[in-house]
Amino acid sequence: MSWLGQRLHVPGGMAETIGEGPRVKFRADYGGAAEPWACAAELAAAMRELEAHGCCPVLDDGLSAGNAAVRRGRHLLTTPSGRRPGAADPRDLVEVTAFDLDAWAVTYRARTPALRPTSDTPLHWAVLLDPGAAEPGHASPRVSLHGHVLQTRAAAEALGIPSSEEETLFSTPEDRAAMVHSLRAHPYPRHRAWIRAGHGFVVAGEELAETLAYTLALATRARALGFLPAMP
Ligand SMILES: [Zn+2]
Numbered sequence: 001m002s003w004l005g006q007r008l009h010v011p012g013g014m015a016e017t018i019g020e021g022p023r024v025k026f027r028a029d030y031g032g033a034a035e036p037w038a039c040a041a042e043l044a045a046a047m048r049e050l051e052a053h054g055c056c057p058v059l060d061d062g063l064s065a066g067n068a069a070v071r072r073g074r075h076l077l078t079t080p081s082g083r084r085p086g087a088a089d090p091r092d093l094v095e096v097t098a099f100d101l102d103a104w105a106v107t108y109r110a111r112t113p114a115l116r117p118t119s120d121t122p123l124h125w126a127v128l129l130d131p132g133a134a135e136p137g138h139a140s141p142r143v144s145l146h147g148h149v150l151q152t153r154a155a156a157e158a159l160g161i162p163s164s165e166e167e168t169l170f171s172t173p174e175d176r177a178a179m180v181h182s183l184r185a186h187p188y189p190r191h192r193a194w195i196r197a198g199h200g201f202v203v204a205g206e207e208l209a210e211t212l213a214y215t216l217a218l219a220t221r222a223r224a225l226g227f228l229p230a231m232p
Contacts, residue, residue, distance in 0.1 A: 037070070076117075080116060121171075122175060144204050149200060155222060
């Protein structure tokens, strides 16, 4: 069964199904308790704001589709898989310490092994750690915010931001490859927002507050252009 064929069209136009199988499509190996991150409370608060502004629609498994990551060195603090962003608890955030792209396997730390990194860890890893994501001589971004809205080339064109050509399923190597391709063609910081066709938007930045403000401004423009439903 094709995941991409599973998308629903509902009033408001933004819901989709997740299809069959787990959200997280990489191996996730638990490595103990996470280190403290000073930004944890702010990251959880940012997720509540994204959900409140309609950037993270609820899928057919009852959970909303939006997540985020903050980079410190080569580690990422991410939201946990399978939680509602609006209910994000700073204690439940997950630290990704390594991503073996060949093995498609992540190593992570969290309060308990049951907390796993977001299924979109491959997307955030590309934005925050791919060597071609930033223009030559510029540091990689530190913050990546993402939601499963604004997932069409028409929305990208109207907003003046790049979109990938191919539609890909989240959490897969193909999805990461398409994100990397977009980043290298339209690197940070000249570009700060990208649309993954059939998937959603990504916004990158240096600081959480400013990246959140940029994202909410993008959502406001999209709403005015008819690419987002009225505020929930
Ligand atoms: Zn996603």
